[in-house]
Amino acid sequence: MRTLVTGGAGFIGSNLVALLREEGHDVRVLDDLSSGWRENVPDGVHLVEADVCDADAVNEAARGVETIFHLAASVGNARSIEHPIHDARVNVLGTLNVLEAARRGGARRVVYSSSAGIFGELRTLPIREDHPAEPDTPYGASKLAAEKQCLAYAKLYPLDAICLRYFNVYGLNQRYDAYGNVIPIFARHILEGTPLTIFSDGEQTRDFVNVRDVARANLQAALTDGVSGAFNLGSGTRITINRLVEVMQEVSGIRAQVRYGSARAGDVRDSLADVRAAREKLGYEPGVRMEEGLAEYMAWARGAMGPAAAAR
């Protein structure tokens, strides 16, 4: 299969590129390297260094491609609150550029990386696809708008569109950044020997899904004919933040300094994806256990998070 991965230099995109190559598919990457890394793109993969808002560049990159995996985005709630116009430009207009390029270039399928952020406040557990979608940040709203655009294109044109709504993804190539997710933040503190802060009592739960399962779900979606729709994509299990920190200590053999802070406004108490629809329609089967995924991640992070970390 000839594929284009937008955002292929990023965390999830680079894992997807690796899987596609392993399975013998032809891969091209379009990425502006704004949060991705050139070294995440393996030798032999053509990198188009361009903004997804540049329609000509996207059209050119999509030429002759059968499947577009669209991951390029301005990622995260906090970033979108600070930069709402940028968020909408990249996430909404960028997605329209990808859809137009798919339609014009004759691609058969777009697999779009959506987010559980489209739901806003979570009201029921586990979270099914028909949970109310009432995002409470510009990011959630832009990801939802992009989903709707994908699904509208699937109705209008001979194009399958599959939107995968990721819950909390973690794993190899996930770096620490200012807007980062909890696992890289905790990993950095554990490896550097600095105190980490758990907000609230730590008994809140999250559905963490390993990036290898997410990459596999993208591939399965691309290999499934005649299906369009939005699918929740988590591990289908949840753990408390306290237990997460325990496992991170166990697998790294390092004792963390743990502090507790007050709950953050807007943080949900519990999160858990219902993954039955993805299982039934896409053959999705999350297979990486948390202990295994965290052991792999901590070993990687030890090398990736600077000399202080590597020396421990």
Ligand SMILES: NC(=O)c1ccc[n+]([C@@H]2O[C@H](COP(=O)([O-])OP(=O)(O)OC[C@H]3O[C@@H](n4cnc5c(N)ncnc54)[C@H](O)[C@@H]3O)[C@@H](O)[C@H]2O)c1
């Ligand atoms: N990490 C998670 O837990 C999570 C959860 C839900 C959804 N997602 C979605 O998954 C996708 C990938 O996220 P990630 O976690 O790998 O983040 P990431 O920041 O590592 O990857 C995003 C990639 O897109 C590229 N990019 C950003 N703006 C661009 C632009 N204007 N033009 C071209 N490329 C651009 C970046 O350089 C980066 O390589 C995103 O669509 C995100 O919304 C991620």
